[in-house]
Amino acid sequence: MELTNALCKIIQSLETMKGRKQTSLFMAEGTKCVLELLPAFELEYLIATRQWLDDNKNVSVNQDKVIEAGRGEIKKISQLTTPRDVVAVFKIPTDSVLPDNLKSELVIALDRVQDPGNFGTIIRICDWFGVHNIIASFDTVDCFNPKVVQATMGAIGRVKVHYVDNLSETIRSLSASMPIYGTFLDGENIYKAQLSGNGVIVMGNEGAGISDEVGRVITSRLLIPPYPVDSETVESLNVSMATAITVAEFRRRQF
Amino acid sequence: MELTNALCKIIQSLETMKGRKQTSLFMAEGTKCVLELLPAFELEYLIATRQWLDDNKNVSVNQDKVIEAGRGEIKKISQLTTPRDVVAVFKIPTDSVLPDNLKSELVIALDRVQDPGNFGTIIRICDWFGVHNIIASFDTVDCFNPKVVQATMGAIGRVKVHYVDNLSETIRSLSASMPIYGTFLDGENIYKAQLSGNGVIVMGNEGAGISDEVGRVITSRLLIPPYPVDSETVESLNVSMATAITVAEFRRRQF
Numbered sequence: 342m343e344l345t346n347a348l349c350k351i352i353q354s355l356e357t358m359k360g361r362k363q364t365s366l367f368m369a370e371g372t373k374c375v376l377e378l379l380p381a382f383e384l385e386y387l388i389a390t391r392q393w394l395d396d397n398k399n400v401s402v403n404q405d406k407v408i409e410a411g412r413g414e415i416k417k418i419s420q421l422t423t424p425r426d427v428v429a430v431f432k433i434p435t436d437s438v439l440p441d442n443l444k445s446e447l448v449i450a451l452d453r454v455q456d457p458g459n460f461g462t463i464i465r466i467c468d469w470f471g472v473h474n475i476i477a478s479f480d481t482v483d484c485f486n487p488k489v490v491q492a493t494m495g496a497i498g499r500v501k502v503h504y505v506d507n508l509s510e511t512i513r514s515l516s517a518s519m520p521i522y523g524t525f526l527d528g529e530n531i532y533k534a535q536l537s538g539n540g541v542i543v544m545g546n547e548g549a550g551i552s553d554e555v556g557r558v559i560t561s562r563l564l565i566p567p568y569p570v571d572s573e574t575v576e577s578l579n580v581s582m583a584t585a586i587t588v589a590e591f592r593r594r595q596f
Numbered sequence: 597m598e599l600t601n602a603l604c605k606i607i608q609s610l611e612t613m614k615g616r617k618q619t620s621l622f623m624a625e626g627t628k629c630v631l632e633l634l635p636a637f638e639l640e641y642l643i644a645t646r647q648w649l650d651d652n653k654n655v656s657v658n659q660d661k662v663i664e665a666g667r668g669e670i671k672k673i674s675q676l677t678t679p680r681d682v683v684a685v686f687k688i689p690t691d692s693v694l695p696d697n698l699k700s701e702l703v704i705a706l707d708r709v710q711d712p713g714n715f716g717t718i719i720r721i722c723d724w725f726g727v728h729n730i731i732a733s734f735d736t737v738d739c740f741n742p743k744v745v746q747a748t749m750g751a752i753g754r755v756k757v758h759y760v761d762n763l764s765e766t767i768r769s770l771s772a773s774m775p776i777y778g779t780f781l782d783g784e785n786i787y788k789a790q791l792s793g794n795g796v797i798v799m800g801n802e803g804a805g806i807s808d809e810v811g812r813v814i815t816s817r818l819l820i821p822p823y824p825v826d827s828e829t830v831e832s833l834n835v836s837m838a839t840a841i842t843v844a845e846f847r848r849r850q851f
Contacts, residue, residue, distance in 0.1 A: 462834060470822065566847075579720065
């Protein structure tokens with residue numbers, strides 16, 4: 342196979358949601374990200390320099406999917422400022438049905454998180470802290486956006502993202518079997534609150550926070566207190582920071 | 597005053613370290629960031645649309661510093677993909693001497709943190725958790741880099757960054773009066789470790805972590821445990837995530 346102009350166009354189209362929907366493909370770049378995703382997703386193309394292919398001979402890859410290309414060619418399909426020596430194109434998995442055995446797990450729910458870097462970071466945090474499922478409102482940024490994929494550093498291969506049409510309804514149905522947490526500026530100090538080992542933790546949009554509709558199904562409102570605790574909170578924490586601190590605190594209780 | 601071509605060039609030069617050194621100026625964009633920095637730094641220019649100036653009449657600004665400009669003109673000097681209606685240019689403060697009364701405080705030290713977004717986020721975390729001083733190795737990214745300033749969302753006005761020529765020496769001299777902490781993959785579980793209310797917390801470079809030289813002056817090696825704690829840690833946490841979780845844990849002990 343070669344990197345034809347037609348194939349270049351397909352890969353370039355993966356930057357947009359439209360392109361990914363039309364092709365059911367997504368892309369990842371760089372050795373670390375590609376190697377971590379190879380065992381997790383079905384490979385469609387692996388485009389790499391001769392040097393990279395020589396250096397990674399021990400990696401198990403269907404040779405029919407491999408395309409050798411020069412750095413100049415890779416530059417044409419790369420989404421990065423500094424293109425790497427390898428780009429992989431994978432099939433977007435279709436099995437995104439919400440597992441029905443979630444009730445003993447810790448699950449993150451995202452209400453319209455918009456920034457790809459934030460979403461990627463949240464997926465990385467979930468990976469670190471053993472959170473295997475994320476429920477995302479339909480209007481959360483696409484987890485196969487190349488910027489999200491890169492920001493996960495490969496963690497997208499180990500954490501499942503389930504998009505749902507109606508986040509508040511989905512959470513409401515889960516609330517029968519597990520507590521629903523969210524962080525709010527008027528919540529209860531998370532360090533003093535009762536936290537369970539299972540539950541849904543809802544994180545909101547970067548500007549608007551958690552929507553009123555989703556807020557109504559939250560059973561436990563938490564606050565990450567500033568220090569000192571009575572300081573005037575002119576600021577709020579970024580959503581990925583808040584996720585890191587919240588999930589860490591849930592897990593700390595389980596040690 | 598008007599936004600002359602010469603002034604445009606000066607402001608455009610503030611994207612680079614060289615430009616900031618030559619002029620001793622830095623820039624900030626957008627209402628939130630500009631309004632938070634106005635009380636903290638000496639204003640040199642405030643460039644804004646008529647509309648913005650009308651909407652912010654109550655803001656106390658030396659009118660000699662104000663330049664009205666159209667959106668097209670602001671676009672020329674903006675570093676943002678989506679320019680805002682206001683750009684402020686401030687003097688870089690010269691008083692960056694390390695305070696000598698640090699020993700009762702919690703201080704963050706950064707060993708060659710390179711990514712502006714990470715540094716900005718770390719400054720924002722410090723602001724939230726009442727950490728007022730950051731010590732940075734000379735080769736840490738410049739805190740007046742516009743990408744850092746924007747990522748702080750204004751917190752750079754409340755947290756002081758002190759660059760030092762020799763980070764390990766600076767930390768060594770502090771170690772006489774306070775403990776020195778750092779996070780390592782082979783450290784002690786932070787949730788079980790003794791943490792004091794004062795101390796220096798060292799965070800390392802994105803790829804290389806804490807340098808050997810700086811590592812040698814650390815008195816307490818900490819680990820943020822993954823979950824479950826014995827899981828294979830193929831990943832590491834991003835430096836700003838690790839800072840968030842670490843500082844949160846120090847402050848939690850003080851509540």
